[in-house]
Amino acid sequence: MIRIEDMKKYYGKNRGVENLSLEIKQGEIFGFIGPNGAGKSTTIRALLGFIKLTSGKAFLFDKEATDKNLAKTKERIGYLPSEVDYYENLKVGELLKYSASFYKRDCQSRIDELAKYFDLNLKRNIKELSYGNKKKVAIIQAFMHSPELLILDEPTGGLDPLMQNKFFELVVEEKKRGATVFFSSHILSEVQRLCDRVGIIKNGELIKLTTIDELVKTQYKKVTVRLEDGQKWEIADTRLSNLNINDSYVSFVYKGEMEFLLKILGKYEISDFNVSEPDLEEIFMDYYKEEK
Amino acid sequence: MNIFLFEMKSSVKSLAVWIVSIVGFYIFAMSMFPSFAGNTEGLETMLASFPQEMLKALNLDIIDFSKPMDYMTYIFQYIIIALGALSILTGSGIIAKEEDEKTIEFLYAKPVSRTKIFIAKALAGLFQIMIIAVVFYLSTVIIMAIVADGVSQIEILRISTGLLFFMILFFAVGLLIGQFITKGSKRLPIVLGILFLMFLISVMSDMNEKFEILKFFTPFQYFNGLALIKNGLKLSYSLISAMVIILSTSLAWIIYKRKDL
Numbered sequence: 001m002i003r004i005e006d007m008k009k010y011y012g013k014n015r016g017v018e019n020l021s022l023e024i025k026q027g028e029i030f031g032f033i034g035p036n037g038a039g040k041s042t043t044i045r046a047l048l049g050f051i052k053l054t055s056g057k058a059f060l061f062d063k064e065a066t067d068k069n070l071a072k073t074k075e076r077i078g079y080l081p082s083e084v085d086y087y088e089n090l091k092v093g094e095l096l097k098y099s100a101s102f103y104k105r106d107c108q109s110r111i112d113e114l115a116k117y118f119d120l121n122l123k124r125n126i127k128e129l130s131y132g133n134k135k136k137v138a139i140i141q142a143f144m145h146s147p148e149l150l151i152l153d154e155p156t157g158g159l160d161p162l163m164q165n166k167f168f169e170l171v172v173e174e175k176k177r178g179a180t181v182f183f184s185s186h187i188l189s190e191v192q193r194l195c196d197r198v199g200i201i202k203n204g205e206l207i208k209l210t211t212i213d214e215l216v217k218t219q220y221k222k223v224t225v226r227l228e229d230g231q232k233w234e235i236a237d238t239r240l241s242n243l244n245i246n247d248s249y250v251s252f253v254y255k256g257e258m259e260f261l262l263k264i265l266g267k268y269e270i271s272d273f274n275v276s277e278p279d280l281e282e283i284f285m286d287y288y289k290e291e292k
Numbered sequence: 293m294n295i296f297l298f299e300m301k302s303s304v305k306s307l308a309v310w311i312v313s314i315v316g317f318y319i320f321a322m323s324m325f326p327s328f329a330g331n332t333e334g335l336e337t338m339l340a341s342f343p344q345e346m347l348k349a350l351n352l353d354i355i356d357f358s359k360p361m362d363y364m365t366y367i368f369q370y371i372i373i374a375l376g377a378l379s380i381l382t383g384s385g386i387i388a389k390e391e392d393e394k395t396i397e398f399l400y401a402k403p404v405s406r407t408k409i410f411i412a413k414a415l416a417g418l419f420q421i422m423i424i425a426v427v428f429y430l431s432t433v434i435i436m437a438i439v440a441d442g443v444s445q446i447e448i449l450r451i452s453t454g455l456l457f458f459m460i461l462f463f464a465v466g467l468l469i470g471q472f473i474t475k476g477s478k479r480l481p482i483v484l485g486i487l488f489l490m491f492l493i494s495v496m497s498d499m500n501e502k503f504e505i506l507k508f509f510t511p512f513q514y515f516n517g518l519a520l521i522k523n524g525l526k527l528s529y530s531l532i533s534a535m536v537i538i539l540s541t542s543l544a545w546i547i548y549k550r551k552d553l
Contacts, residue, residue, distance in 0.1 A: 067405050067549065074404075141401075
Protein backbone atom coordinates (compact mmCIF):
# COMPACT_ATOMS: atom_id res chain seq x y z
CA MET A 1 0.00 0.00 0.00
CA ILE A 2 2.85 2.34 0.94
CA ARG A 3 6.45 1.65 0.03
CA ILE A 4 9.32 3.96 0.84
CA GLU A 5 12.77 3.24 -0.57
CA ASP A 6 15.80 5.05 0.86
CA MET A 7 13.91 8.25 1.37
CA LYS A 8 16.16 11.23 1.95
CA LYS A 9 15.04 14.78 2.46
CA TYR A 10 17.30 17.66 3.40
CA TYR A 11 16.16 21.24 3.96
CA GLY A 12 19.33 22.97 2.89
CA LYS A 13 21.88 21.49 5.28
CA ASN A 14 19.28 20.34 7.78
CA ARG A 15 18.24 16.73 7.73
CA GLY A 16 14.54 15.98 7.50
CA VAL A 17 14.75 12.21 6.98
CA GLU A 18 17.49 9.88 5.76
CA ASN A 19 17.86 6.20 4.84
CA LEU A 20 14.17 5.67 5.43
CA SER A 21 12.78 2.47 3.99
CA LEU A 22 9.38 1.21 4.96
CA GLU A 23 6.54 -0.90 3.70
CA ILE A 24 2.97 -0.76 4.92
CA LYS A 25 0.66 -3.59 4.05
CA GLN A 26 -2.93 -3.39 3.01
CA GLY A 27 -5.42 -3.46 5.85
CA GLU A 28 -3.03 -2.74 8.71
CA ILE A 29 -2.83 0.18 11.09
CA PHE A 30 0.77 1.26 11.11
CA GLY A 31 2.00 3.48 13.94
CA PHE A 32 4.74 5.94 13.13
CA ILE A 33 6.19 7.13 16.40
CA GLY A 34 8.66 9.84 17.19
CA PRO A 35 8.86 13.09 19.08
CA ASN A 36 8.34 16.47 17.42
CA GLY A 37 11.02 17.14 14.83
CA ALA A 38 11.95 13.46 14.35
CA GLY A 39 10.83 13.49 10.71
CA LYS A 40 7.29 12.09 10.87
CA SER A 41 5.61 14.99 9.11
CA THR A 42 8.45 15.25 6.60
CA THR A 43 7.87 11.61 5.66
CA ILE A 44 4.13 12.18 5.23
CA ARG A 45 4.56 15.40 3.30
CA ALA A 46 7.00 13.69 0.95
CA LEU A 47 4.59 10.79 0.46
CA LEU A 48 1.84 13.20 -0.51
CA GLY A 49 4.07 15.31 -2.76
CA PHE A 50 3.95 18.46 -0.61
CA ILE A 51 7.74 18.44 -0.61
CA LYS A 52 10.18 17.01 -3.11
CA LEU A 53 12.62 14.27 -2.10
CA THR A 54 16.35 14.89 -2.12
CA SER A 55 16.73 11.24 -3.14
CA GLY A 56 14.93 7.92 -2.85
CA LYS A 57 11.47 6.92 -3.91
CA ALA A 58 8.01 6.59 -2.44
CA PHE A 59 5.17 4.48 -3.79
CA LEU A 60 1.48 4.60 -3.02
CA PHE A 61 -0.75 1.87 -4.43
CA ASP A 62 2.36 0.64 -6.27
CA LYS A 63 2.64 3.89 -8.17
CA GLU A 64 5.51 6.28 -7.62
CA ALA A 65 4.50 9.38 -5.73
CA THR A 66 5.00 11.84 -8.58
CA ASP A 67 2.77 14.88 -9.03
CA LYS A 68 1.05 13.25 -11.99
CA ASN A 69 0.40 9.91 -10.26
CA LEU A 70 -0.59 11.53 -6.97
CA ALA A 71 -3.29 13.56 -8.69
CA LYS A 72 -5.05 10.23 -9.32
CA THR A 73 -4.06 8.22 -6.25
CA LYS A 74 -5.20 10.97 -3.86
CA GLU A 75 -8.73 10.05 -4.90
CA ARG A 76 -8.12 6.96 -2.72
CA ILE A 77 -6.34 8.73 0.14
CA GLY A 78 -7.67 10.60 3.14
CA TYR A 79 -5.17 12.92 4.80
CA LEU A 80 -5.55 14.40 8.24
CA PRO A 81 -2.87 17.04 8.88
CA SER A 82 -1.42 17.88 12.28
CA GLU A 83 -2.04 21.59 11.79
CA VAL A 84 -5.33 22.68 10.29
CA ASP A 85 -5.60 25.94 8.37
CA TYR A 86 -8.75 26.65 6.43
CA TYR A 87 -10.36 29.43 4.42
CA GLU A 88 -11.64 31.56 7.27
CA ASN A 89 -14.40 33.27 5.30
CA LEU A 90 -16.35 30.04 4.74
CA LYS A 91 -18.91 28.14 6.75
CA VAL A 92 -18.02 24.56 7.73
CA GLY A 93 -20.59 23.13 5.31
CA GLU A 94 -19.28 25.26 2.43
CA LEU A 95 -15.71 24.15 3.06
CA LEU A 96 -16.70 20.49 3.17
CA LYS A 97 -18.78 20.88 0.03
CA TYR A 98 -15.78 22.42 -1.73
CA SER A 99 -13.64 19.59 -0.41
CA ALA A 100 -16.13 17.01 -1.67
CA SER A 101 -16.15 18.60 -5.13
CA PHE A 102 -12.68 17.13 -5.75
CA TYR A 103 -13.91 13.53 -5.48
CA LYS A 104 -15.88 11.52 -7.97
CA ARG A 105 -18.23 10.00 -5.41
CA ASP A 106 -21.03 11.82 -3.64
CA CYS A 107 -19.82 12.53 -0.11
CA GLN A 108 -22.74 14.55 1.28
CA SER A 109 -24.46 11.77 3.23
CA ARG A 110 -21.15 10.73 4.81
CA ILE A 111 -20.41 14.39 5.68
CA ASP A 112 -23.77 14.69 7.45
CA GLU A 113 -23.24 11.37 9.21
CA LEU A 114 -19.75 12.30 10.45
CA ALA A 115 -20.82 15.82 11.47
CA LYS A 116 -23.54 14.28 13.60
CA TYR A 117 -21.13 11.70 15.01
CA PHE A 118 -18.66 14.40 16.07
CA ASP A 119 -21.36 16.90 17.05
CA LEU A 120 -20.17 19.52 14.57
CA ASN A 121 -22.47 22.29 13.36
CA LEU A 122 -22.04 22.69 9.60
CA LYS A 123 -23.54 26.17 9.65
CA ARG A 124 -20.84 27.70 11.81
CA ASN A 125 -18.18 30.00 10.37
CA ILE A 126 -14.73 28.46 10.17
CA LYS A 127 -13.14 31.51 11.81
CA GLU A 128 -15.32 31.06 14.91
CA LEU A 129 -14.23 27.46 15.48
CA SER A 130 -11.95 26.35 18.29
CA TYR A 131 -8.88 24.32 17.40
CA GLY A 132 -10.66 21.14 18.46
CA ASN A 133 -13.62 21.87 16.18
CA LYS A 134 -11.30 22.67 13.29
CA LYS A 135 -9.73 19.29 13.88
CA LYS A 136 -13.18 17.70 13.59
CA VAL A 137 -13.58 19.42 10.20
CA ALA A 138 -10.23 17.96 9.20
CA ILE A 139 -11.32 14.48 10.30
CA ILE A 140 -14.51 14.70 8.24
CA GLN A 141 -12.49 15.88 5.28
CA ALA A 142 -10.13 12.93 5.58
CA PHE A 143 -12.87 10.32 6.01
CA MET A 144 -15.77 11.63 3.93
CA HIS A 145 -14.86 9.86 0.68
CA SER A 146 -14.27 6.48 2.41
CA PRO A 147 -10.64 6.30 1.27
CA GLU A 148 -8.67 3.09 0.99
CA LEU A 149 -5.67 4.69 2.68
CA LEU A 150 -5.82 7.05 5.63
CA ILE A 151 -2.75 9.10 6.45
CA LEU A 152 -3.20 10.60 9.90
CA ASP A 153 -0.61 13.03 11.21
CA GLU A 154 -0.93 13.68 14.96
CA PRO A 155 -4.69 13.21 14.57
CA THR A 156 -5.96 13.73 18.09
CA GLY A 157 -4.37 17.10 18.89
CA GLY A 158 -7.04 19.48 20.13
CA LEU A 159 -9.69 16.80 20.65
CA ASP A 160 -11.10 16.26 24.13
CA PRO A 161 -10.92 12.70 25.57
CA LEU A 162 -14.50 11.92 24.58
CA MET A 163 -13.90 12.94 20.97
CA GLN A 164 -10.55 11.14 20.95
CA ASN A 165 -12.38 8.00 21.93
CA LYS A 166 -14.95 8.49 19.17
CA PHE A 167 -12.13 9.10 16.73
CA PHE A 168 -10.38 5.86 17.71
CA GLU A 169 -13.62 3.96 17.23
CA LEU A 170 -13.98 5.52 13.80
CA VAL A 171 -10.45 4.44 12.85
CA VAL A 172 -11.20 0.88 13.98
CA GLU A 173 -14.41 0.93 11.90
CA GLU A 174 -12.45 2.09 8.88
CA LYS A 175 -9.99 -0.75 9.40
CA LYS A 176 -12.86 -3.23 9.52
CA ARG A 177 -14.10 -1.74 6.25
CA GLY A 178 -10.71 -2.62 4.79
CA ALA A 179 -8.87 0.67 4.96
CA THR A 180 -5.14 0.88 5.61
CA VAL A 181 -4.06 3.45 8.18
CA PHE A 182 -0.74 5.25 8.51
CA PHE A 183 -0.93 6.69 12.00
CA SER A 184 1.74 9.18 12.98
CA SER A 185 1.87 10.22 16.60
CA HIS A 186 4.04 11.01 19.58
CA ILE A 187 1.30 9.85 21.95
CA LEU A 188 2.23 6.27 22.57
CA SER A 189 -0.87 5.14 24.38
CA GLU A 190 -3.00 5.79 21.29
CA VAL A 191 -0.52 4.00 19.05
CA GLN A 192 -0.47 1.08 21.47
CA ARG A 193 -4.25 1.00 21.49
CA LEU A 194 -4.78 1.09 17.73
CA CYS A 195 -1.79 -0.09 15.78
CA ASP A 196 -0.72 -3.50 14.51
CA ARG A 197 2.84 -2.54 13.71
CA VAL A 198 5.01 0.33 14.66
CA GLY A 199 8.00 2.20 13.27
CA ILE A 200 10.08 4.36 15.57
CA ILE A 201 11.80 7.33 13.99
CA LYS A 202 14.64 9.22 15.60
CA ASN A 203 16.57 12.17 14.15
CA GLY A 204 15.16 11.44 10.71
CA GLU A 205 16.05 7.74 10.70
CA LEU A 206 13.92 4.70 11.29
CA ILE A 207 15.45 2.95 14.28
CA LYS A 208 12.93 0.19 14.93
CA LEU A 209 10.26 -1.59 12.96
CA THR A 210 8.21 -4.16 14.81
CA THR A 211 4.76 -5.21 15.95
CA ILE A 212 3.27 -3.64 19.05
CA ASP A 213 3.02 -7.09 20.69
CA GLU A 214 6.67 -7.83 20.09
CA LEU A 215 7.74 -4.45 21.28
CA VAL A 216 5.83 -4.69 24.52
CA LYS A 217 6.15 -8.36 25.37
CA THR A 218 9.33 -9.90 24.14
CA GLN A 219 12.11 -7.59 25.04
CA TYR A 220 11.24 -5.38 27.92
CA LYS A 221 10.26 -5.92 31.54
CA LYS A 222 9.25 -3.32 33.99
CA VAL A 223 10.80 -4.22 37.34
CA THR A 224 9.82 -2.80 40.70
CA VAL A 225 11.57 -3.88 43.91
CA ARG A 226 11.40 -2.83 47.53
CA LEU A 227 14.72 -3.03 49.29
CA GLU A 228 15.10 -3.97 52.95
CA ASP A 229 15.87 -1.01 55.20
CA GLY A 230 19.30 0.52 55.02
CA GLN A 231 20.17 -0.64 51.53
CA LYS A 232 20.99 1.69 48.68
CA TRP A 233 20.62 0.88 44.97
CA GLU A 234 23.94 1.45 43.25
CA ILE A 235 23.68 -0.44 39.97
CA ALA A 236 23.77 1.51 36.73
CA ASP A 237 23.87 -0.47 33.51
CA THR A 238 22.86 0.13 29.90
CA ARG A 239 20.34 -2.70 30.23
CA LEU A 240 18.46 -0.68 32.82
CA SER A 241 16.51 2.40 31.76
CA ASN A 242 13.97 4.76 33.30
CA LEU A 243 15.60 4.08 36.67
CA ASN A 244 13.52 5.60 39.43
CA ILE A 245 14.58 5.44 43.10
CA ASN A 246 12.08 6.53 45.73
CA ASP A 247 13.27 5.73 49.28
CA SER A 248 13.36 1.94 49.39
CA TYR A 249 11.38 1.52 46.17
CA VAL A 250 13.33 1.09 42.94
CA SER A 251 11.79 0.74 39.51
CA PHE A 252 13.31 0.43 36.06
CA VAL A 253 12.72 -0.98 32.59
CA TYR A 254 14.98 -3.92 31.91
CA LYS A 255 16.14 -5.10 28.52
CA GLY A 256 18.44 -8.11 28.45
CA GLU A 257 18.97 -11.66 29.66
CA MET A 258 17.00 -12.74 32.70
CA GLU A 259 20.13 -14.26 34.20
CA PHE A 260 21.78 -10.88 34.54
CA LEU A 261 18.64 -9.41 36.06
CA LEU A 262 18.49 -12.16 38.67
CA LYS A 263 22.20 -11.72 39.34
CA ILE A 264 21.92 -8.02 40.14
CA LEU A 265 18.76 -8.49 42.17
CA GLY A 266 20.56 -11.20 44.13
CA LYS A 267 22.92 -8.61 45.50
CA TYR A 268 20.16 -7.10 47.58
CA GLU A 269 17.81 -8.19 50.29
CA ILE A 270 14.41 -7.60 48.74
CA SER A 271 11.16 -7.38 50.66
CA ASP A 272 8.88 -7.03 47.62
CA PHE A 273 9.28 -7.72 43.92
CA ASN A 274 7.15 -7.18 40.82
CA VAL A 275 7.77 -7.76 37.11
CA SER A 276 5.27 -6.47 34.54
CA GLU A 277 4.98 -5.48 30.88
CA PRO A 278 6.04 -1.88 30.50
CA ASP A 279 3.80 0.45 28.56
CA LEU A 280 4.98 1.77 25.26
CA GLU A 281 5.95 5.12 26.74
CA GLU A 282 8.54 3.48 28.93
CA ILE A 283 9.98 1.47 26.05
CA PHE A 284 9.99 4.52 23.89
CA MET A 285 12.04 6.46 26.40
CA ASP A 286 14.71 3.82 26.12
CA TYR A 287 14.96 4.41 22.40
CA TYR A 288 15.11 8.11 22.91
CA LYS A 289 17.42 8.45 25.88
CA GLU A 290 20.28 10.75 25.10
CA GLU A 291 23.48 9.06 24.07
CA LYS A 292 26.19 10.03 26.52
CA MET B 293 -13.18 24.12 -12.70
CA ASN B 294 -14.02 23.96 -8.99
CA ILE B 295 -10.78 25.76 -8.06
CA PHE B 296 -11.47 28.42 -10.70
CA LEU B 297 -15.02 28.97 -9.43
CA PHE B 298 -13.85 29.01 -5.81
CA GLU B 299 -11.23 31.65 -6.66
CA MET B 300 -13.79 33.76 -8.47
CA LYS B 301 -16.24 33.52 -5.60
CA SER B 302 -13.55 34.43 -3.07
CA SER B 303 -12.54 37.48 -5.12
CA VAL B 304 -16.00 38.89 -5.81
CA LYS B 305 -15.97 41.39 -2.95
CA SER B 306 -12.50 42.79 -3.50
CA LEU B 307 -13.08 42.89 -7.26
CA ALA B 308 -16.31 44.84 -6.72
CA VAL B 309 -14.51 47.33 -4.45
CA TRP B 310 -11.79 47.87 -7.05
CA ILE B 311 -14.31 48.31 -9.87
CA VAL B 312 -16.46 50.76 -7.91
CA SER B 313 -13.38 52.77 -6.85
CA ILE B 314 -11.83 52.93 -10.31
CA VAL B 315 -15.08 53.64 -12.14
CA GLY B 316 -16.03 56.20 -9.49
CA PHE B 317 -12.72 58.01 -9.94
CA TYR B 318 -13.04 57.74 -13.72
CA ILE B 319 -16.53 59.24 -13.78
CA PHE B 320 -15.51 61.98 -11.36
CA ALA B 321 -12.40 62.87 -13.39
CA MET B 322 -14.24 62.78 -16.72
CA SER B 323 -17.07 64.91 -15.34
CA MET B 324 -14.59 67.78 -15.26
CA PHE B 325 -13.84 67.48 -18.98
CA PRO B 326 -16.38 70.12 -20.06
CA SER B 327 -14.76 72.65 -17.70
CA PHE B 328 -11.27 71.85 -19.05
CA ALA B 329 -12.45 71.90 -22.67
CA GLY B 330 -14.20 75.22 -22.17
CA ASN B 331 -11.15 76.94 -20.74
CA THR B 332 -8.17 75.65 -22.70
CA GLU B 333 -6.56 79.10 -22.97
CA GLY B 334 -6.54 79.61 -19.21
CA LEU B 335 -5.24 76.08 -18.77
CA GLU B 336 -2.43 76.61 -21.27
CA THR B 337 -1.39 79.84 -19.51
CA MET B 338 -1.28 78.01 -16.21
CA LEU B 339 0.65 75.04 -17.61
CA ALA B 340 3.18 77.38 -19.26
CA SER B 341 4.35 78.42 -15.82
CA PHE B 342 5.27 74.78 -14.97
CA PRO B 343 8.75 73.38 -15.68
CA GLN B 344 8.94 71.80 -19.14
CA GLU B 345 10.29 68.51 -17.71
CA MET B 346 7.29 68.14 -15.49
CA LEU B 347 4.90 68.74 -18.37
CA LYS B 348 6.72 66.10 -20.40
CA ALA B 349 6.65 63.63 -17.56
CA LEU B 350 2.87 63.86 -17.34
CA ASN B 351 2.32 64.16 -21.12
CA LEU B 352 0.86 67.62 -20.48
CA ASP B 353 2.97 69.09 -23.27
CA ILE B 354 1.20 67.09 -25.97
CA ILE B 355 -2.29 66.56 -24.60
CA ASP B 356 -4.98 68.70 -26.16
CA PHE B 357 -7.43 69.25 -23.35
CA SER B 358 -10.18 70.28 -25.71
CA LYS B 359 -10.32 66.74 -27.13
CA PRO B 360 -12.19 64.21 -24.96
CA MET B 361 -9.92 61.24 -25.76
CA ASP B 362 -6.79 63.31 -25.15
CA TYR B 363 -8.18 64.38 -21.81
CA MET B 364 -9.08 60.78 -21.09
CA THR B 365 -5.46 59.65 -21.65
CA TYR B 366 -4.41 62.11 -18.96
CA ILE B 367 -6.80 60.42 -16.51
CA PHE B 368 -5.68 57.05 -17.89
CA GLN B 369 -2.17 57.65 -16.51
CA TYR B 370 -3.53 57.43 -12.99
CA ILE B 371 -5.92 54.59 -13.69
CA ILE B 372 -3.15 52.49 -15.17
CA ILE B 373 -1.01 52.88 -12.01
CA ALA B 374 -3.88 51.69 -9.83
CA LEU B 375 -4.72 48.79 -12.13
CA GLY B 376 -1.03 47.90 -12.42
CA ALA B 377 -0.98 47.65 -8.62
CA LEU B 378 -4.12 45.50 -8.66
CA SER B 379 -2.67 43.19 -11.32
CA ILE B 380 0.72 42.66 -9.70
CA LEU B 381 -0.94 42.17 -6.30
CA THR B 382 -3.39 39.64 -7.74
CA GLY B 383 -0.66 37.77 -9.61
CA SER B 384 1.74 37.62 -6.71
CA GLY B 385 -0.91 36.65 -4.19
CA ILE B 386 -3.06 34.16 -6.05
CA ILE B 387 -0.89 31.19 -5.00
CA ALA B 388 1.48 32.76 -2.47
CA LYS B 389 -1.37 33.92 -0.23
CA GLU B 390 -2.51 30.32 0.20
CA GLU B 391 1.05 29.21 0.88
CA ASP B 392 1.46 31.98 3.44
CA GLU B 393 -1.80 31.15 5.18
CA LYS B 394 -1.13 27.41 4.78
CA THR B 395 -4.53 26.81 3.15
CA ILE B 396 -2.66 25.41 0.13
CA GLU B 397 -2.28 22.17 2.13
CA PHE B 398 -6.03 21.74 1.70
CA LEU B 399 -5.59 21.69 -2.08
CA TYR B 400 -2.47 19.53 -2.04
CA ALA B 401 -4.34 16.80 -0.20
CA LYS B 402 -6.89 16.62 -3.01
CA PRO B 403 -6.72 14.57 -6.21
CA VAL B 404 -5.50 17.42 -8.35
CA SER B 405 -2.06 18.10 -9.82
CA ARG B 406 -0.06 21.22 -9.15
CA THR B 407 -0.28 22.08 -12.83
CA LYS B 408 -4.06 22.08 -12.63
CA ILE B 409 -3.99 24.22 -9.49
CA PHE B 410 -1.65 26.65 -11.23
CA ILE B 411 -3.74 26.83 -14.40
CA ALA B 412 -7.04 27.22 -12.52
CA LYS B 413 -5.66 30.00 -10.35
CA ALA B 414 -3.89 31.79 -13.20
CA LEU B 415 -7.07 31.65 -15.29
CA ALA B 416 -9.14 32.98 -12.40
CA GLY B 417 -6.74 35.92 -12.04
CA LEU B 418 -6.77 36.47 -15.79
CA PHE B 419 -10.54 36.39 -15.85
CA GLN B 420 -10.73 39.04 -13.12
CA ILE B 421 -8.38 41.24 -15.12
CA MET B 422 -10.49 40.75 -18.23
CA ILE B 423 -13.59 41.77 -16.30
CA ILE B 424 -11.87 45.00 -15.26
CA ALA B 425 -10.71 45.69 -18.82
CA VAL B 426 -14.26 45.13 -20.11
CA VAL B 427 -15.66 47.40 -17.39
CA PHE B 428 -13.11 50.06 -18.38
CA TYR B 429 -14.07 49.70 -22.05
CA LEU B 430 -17.81 49.92 -21.37
CA SER B 431 -17.34 52.83 -18.95
CA THR B 432 -15.33 54.69 -21.58
CA VAL B 433 -17.93 54.04 -24.27
CA ILE B 434 -20.72 55.30 -22.01
CA ILE B 435 -18.81 58.28 -20.60
CA MET B 436 -17.65 59.38 -24.06
CA ALA B 437 -21.20 59.10 -25.40
CA ILE B 438 -22.28 61.46 -22.62
CA VAL B 439 -19.47 64.03 -22.65
CA ALA B 440 -18.74 64.32 -26.38
CA ASP B 441 -19.91 63.52 -29.87
CA GLY B 442 -18.14 61.52 -32.51
CA VAL B 443 -15.50 59.85 -30.35
CA SER B 444 -13.68 57.13 -32.27
CA GLN B 445 -14.70 53.67 -31.10
CA ILE B 446 -11.43 52.34 -32.48
CA GLU B 447 -9.48 54.61 -30.13
CA ILE B 448 -11.50 53.35 -27.18
CA LEU B 449 -10.89 49.77 -28.23
CA ARG B 450 -7.16 50.42 -28.69
CA ILE B 451 -6.67 51.91 -25.25
CA SER B 452 -8.82 49.25 -23.58
CA THR B 453 -6.89 46.46 -25.30
CA GLY B 454 -3.65 48.16 -24.27
CA LEU B 455 -4.88 48.30 -20.69
CA LEU B 456 -5.72 44.58 -20.77
CA PHE B 457 -2.29 43.74 -22.15
CA PHE B 458 -0.63 45.97 -19.53
CA MET B 459 -2.55 44.28 -16.71
CA ILE B 460 -1.71 40.80 -17.97
CA LEU B 461 1.95 41.80 -18.07
CA PHE B 462 1.96 42.90 -14.43
CA PHE B 463 -0.15 39.89 -13.42
CA ALA B 464 2.40 37.52 -15.01
CA VAL B 465 5.33 39.31 -13.34
CA GLY B 466 3.39 39.09 -10.06
CA LEU B 467 2.89 35.34 -10.55
CA LEU B 468 6.65 34.90 -10.82
CA ILE B 469 7.48 37.10 -7.82
CA GLY B 470 4.90 35.22 -5.75
CA GLN B 471 6.93 32.03 -6.24
CA PHE B 472 9.86 33.55 -4.38
CA ILE B 473 8.18 35.69 -1.74
CA THR B 474 5.22 34.03 -0.09
CA LYS B 475 5.01 36.00 3.12
CA GLY B 476 2.37 38.71 2.68
CA SER B 477 4.14 41.30 4.82
CA LYS B 478 7.21 41.07 2.58
CA ARG B 479 5.43 40.48 -0.71
CA LEU B 480 3.20 43.55 -0.76
CA PRO B 481 5.91 46.23 -0.36
CA ILE B 482 8.15 44.46 -2.87
CA VAL B 483 5.59 44.14 -5.67
CA LEU B 484 4.28 47.66 -5.16
CA GLY B 485 7.90 48.91 -5.00
CA ILE B 486 8.59 47.29 -8.38
CA LEU B 487 5.47 48.90 -9.85
CA PHE B 488 6.39 52.39 -8.64
CA LEU B 489 10.00 51.93 -9.70
CA MET B 490 8.73 51.19 -13.23
CA PHE B 491 6.61 54.31 -13.09
CA LEU B 492 9.56 56.40 -11.86
CA ILE B 493 11.77 55.10 -14.67
CA SER B 494 9.02 56.06 -17.12
CA VAL B 495 8.81 59.58 -15.70
CA MET B 496 12.61 59.96 -15.81
CA SER B 497 12.84 58.77 -19.40
CA ASP B 498 10.21 61.36 -20.37
CA MET B 499 11.87 64.19 -18.51
CA ASN B 500 15.32 63.85 -20.00
CA GLU B 501 16.38 62.63 -23.43
CA LYS B 502 19.56 61.18 -21.94
CA PHE B 503 17.39 58.51 -20.35
CA GLU B 504 15.65 57.65 -23.64
CA ILE B 505 17.02 54.09 -23.50
CA LEU B 506 15.18 53.51 -20.23
CA LYS B 507 11.90 53.60 -22.15
CA PHE B 508 12.42 49.97 -23.12
CA PHE B 509 12.62 48.93 -19.47
CA THR B 510 9.28 50.20 -18.30
CA PRO B 511 5.84 49.03 -19.39
CA PHE B 512 4.43 52.45 -18.55
CA GLN B 513 6.12 53.67 -21.73
CA TYR B 514 4.75 50.81 -23.81
CA PHE B 515 1.24 51.57 -22.67
CA ASN B 516 1.24 55.34 -22.96
CA GLY B 517 -2.42 56.35 -23.36
CA LEU B 518 -1.93 58.98 -26.04
CA ALA B 519 0.28 56.73 -28.15
CA LEU B 520 -2.18 53.88 -27.73
CA ILE B 521 -5.21 55.78 -29.00
CA LYS B 522 -3.30 57.19 -31.96
CA ASN B 523 -1.37 54.16 -33.19
CA GLY B 524 -2.27 51.21 -31.00
CA LEU B 525 0.46 49.19 -29.35
CA LYS B 526 3.81 49.30 -31.15
CA LEU B 527 4.92 45.93 -32.53
CA SER B 528 8.27 46.02 -30.71
CA TYR B 529 6.55 46.77 -27.40
CA SER B 530 3.97 44.06 -28.06
CA LEU B 531 6.68 41.50 -28.69
CA ILE B 532 8.68 42.45 -25.58
CA SER B 533 5.51 42.36 -23.45
CA ALA B 534 4.43 39.02 -24.87
CA MET B 535 7.88 37.60 -24.20
CA VAL B 536 7.88 38.84 -20.60
CA ILE B 537 4.39 37.39 -20.07
CA ILE B 538 5.29 33.99 -21.51
CA LEU B 539 8.63 33.82 -19.71
CA SER B 540 7.27 34.94 -16.34
CA THR B 541 4.31 32.56 -16.46
CA SER B 542 6.38 29.59 -17.64
CA LEU B 543 9.07 30.20 -15.02
CA ALA B 544 6.44 30.62 -12.32
CA TRP B 545 4.87 27.31 -13.36
CA ILE B 546 8.20 25.45 -13.46
CA ILE B 547 9.20 26.77 -10.04
CA TYR B 548 5.76 26.09 -8.58
CA LYS B 549 5.83 22.48 -9.74
CA ARG B 550 9.15 21.85 -8.04
CA LYS B 551 8.93 23.86 -4.87
CA ASP B 552 8.39 22.53 -1.37
CA LEU B 553 5.37 23.57 0.59
